[in-house]
Amino acid sequence: MVGLQWGDEGKGKIVDLLTAEHDVIVRYNGGANAGHTVVVGDERYALHLIPAGILYTDKVCVIANGVVVDPIKLLEEIQALRARGIEVGDNLRISNRAHVVMPYHKWMDEALEASLHGAAEGMAIGTTKRGIGPAYADKVSRALAVRVGDLLEPERLRRTLRTIAPLHAKHLAALGWTGATIDPDALAEEFASLGRTLAPHIVDTTYLLHDFLGQGHSILMEGANASLLDLDHGTFPFVTSSHCSTLGIPAGTGVPLGRIDRVVGIMKAYATRVGAGPFPTELNDDTGDRIRDRGHEYGTTTGRPRRCGWLDLVAVRYSCMICGVTGLACMLLDVLSGFDELRICTHYRLRDGTVTDRFIPDAKRLEEIEPVYETLPGWSEEIDATTDRAGLPANAQRYLDRIEEILGVPVEIVSVGPERTQTLVAV
Ligand code: GDP
Ligand code: IMO
Ligand code: MG
Numbered sequence: 001m002v003g004l005q006w007g008d009e010g011k012g013k014i015v016d017l018l019t020a021e022h023d024v025i026v027r028y029n030g031g032a033n034a035g036h037t038v039v040v041g042d043e044r045y046a047l048h049l050i051p052a053g054i055l056y057t058d059k060v061c062v063i064a065n066g067v068v069v070d071p072i073k074l075l076e077e078i079q080a081l082r083a084r085g086i087e088v089g090d091n092l093r094i095s096n097r098a099h100v101v102m103p104y105h106k107w108m109d110e111a112l113e114a115s116l117h118g119a120a121e122g123m124a125i126g127t128t129k130r131g132i133g134p135a136y137a138d139k140v141s142r143a144l145a146v147r148v149g150d151l152l153e154p155e156r157l158r159r160t161l162r163t164i165a166p167l168h169a170k171h172l173a174a175l176g177w178t179g180a181t182i183d184p185d186a187l188a189e190e191f192a193s194l195g196r197t198l199a200p201h202i203v204d205t206t207y208l209l210h211d212f213l214g215q216g217h218s219i220l221m222e223g224a225n226a227s228l229l230d231l232d233h234g235t236f237p238f239v240t241s242s243h244c245s246t247l248g249i250p251a252g253t254g255v256p257l258g259r260i261d262r263v264v265g266i267m268k269a270y271a272t273r274v275g276a277g278p279f280p281t282e283l284n285d286d287t288g289d290r291i292r293d294r295g296h297e298y299g300t301t302t303g304r305p306r307r308c309g310w311l312d313l314v315a316v317r318y319s320c321m322i323c324g325v326t327g328l329a330c331m332l333l334d335v336l337s338g339f340d341e342l343r344i345c346t347h348y349r350l351r352d353g354t355v356t357d358r359f360i361p362d363a364k365r366l367e368e369i370e371p372v373y374e375t376l377p378g379w380s381e382e383i384d385a386t387t388d389r390a391g392l393p394a395n396a397q398r399y400l401d402r403i404e405e406i407l408g409v410p411v412e413i414v415s416v417g418p419e420r421t422q423t424l425v426a427v
Helices: 012-020 070-085 103-119 132-141 148-152 152-175 183-199 205-214 247-251 286-295 313-323 363-367 395-407
Strands: 024-028 035-042 042-049 060-063 091-093 218-224 265-270 271-273 307-309 327-331 341-349 370-376 411-415 423-425
Touching: 012 042, 012 218, 012 265, 012 327, 012 423, 024 205, 042 091, 060 247, 060 363, 070 132, 070 183, 091 183, 091 205, 103 132, 148 152, 152 183, 205 247, 247 313, 265 313, 286 307, 313 341, 313 395, 313 423, 327 395, 341 395, 370 395, 395 411
Parallel strands: 024 060, 024 218, 060 091, 265 327, 327 411
Antiparallel strands: 035 042, 271 307, 341 370, 411 423
């Protein structure tokens, strides 16, 4: 299960829906930058690090090696769920090889963003300030990293932090950080204590997942962030620091490509983006404001207003291609009720006038294109109480048909509201 745009497509809702037919739910990438919402009746849950499958009592949820884990946020999330009567015990497993987001990663994230804001126009990424980039950077540079398994060895953790803290302190100073400082011994004590609390959940998740597969269990991989934010394949440099397309699954879990037999791509019926970066179909006008109001388009993690625009099928088709999508979930279709006309971007016009149906995963070049639209008639009826696709207004059906034609992938799920019941599933 993977997001096909710039995030917040409604993945939480679909994970919750698909969890019913799986035994194990796995996060393979990202960290607390994700915010996945599940609405069950009057209850609304926002999951950041824990797979959205946790709301079911009989499923195992796994935070695999590809995730960067902020243990402070994770414990807050566990406690908040328990306070609402959700069981979090043996049903949550965390990879001993997942990397740890330390407080100084969050400071670096904040300091780098602030210095780019001040120094270089248009270069700040607009991150979630959850320390994601600096934590993955330490993973890649190896010697400076701390993994979840390291939290279980307090003496070694103290020695490591004593060695790496001065290097991190220099880096922070170079970024202009004047806030809190790193005390390696205090940090080692705090994180060893977090490690003791999390110890019952910490395992080698690669063998765990292969054991589950060997026993015939079915596994749902819950992609966080989205394919256009993928480090290699997204709108670089305005991306996140992990492989959030399905290409991140093998590396992030140890489960090989060949074991994946279905890929559900999640797309909004329009487009949003939060943070900086190119967004060809963005609407900085009343229509954009209307979509934001109707869709309550404000960030689940940061509360920031999301940028809104028309559906960009050049971008979604590219995501379907790199993710190997076999079926689509089209979300938030109800938000589009009441527009006279709807536009779908089918091609890009390049600066030299050439028209292409190929996406450009490069921020600078993508900023120069002009979207080419097809206009479809809208529908006036509210559709949030509709229960099957045939019951949708004719123009809403036509909109979905056109998406399928252009993408060449079936729409298996249509969502017309945040609740579990507001879902039209193809039979
Ligand atoms: P995620 O990050 O992909 O899980 O998405 P978010 O949870 O960040 O944002 C999606 C928002 O849309 C949440 O507030 C959901 O409750 C809501 N939502 C999901 N599906 C629908 C839908 O079909 N219609 C409407 N109106 N809201 C939806
Ligand atoms: P979910 O899983 C929307 C965006 C940030 C920023 C860029 C880099 O809820 O769909 P980061 O903190 O990761 O270094 O930020 O990526 N971003 C998301 N936008 N939904 C998300 O997750 C996102 N995760 C990261 O806004 O532009
Ligand atoms: Mg979200």
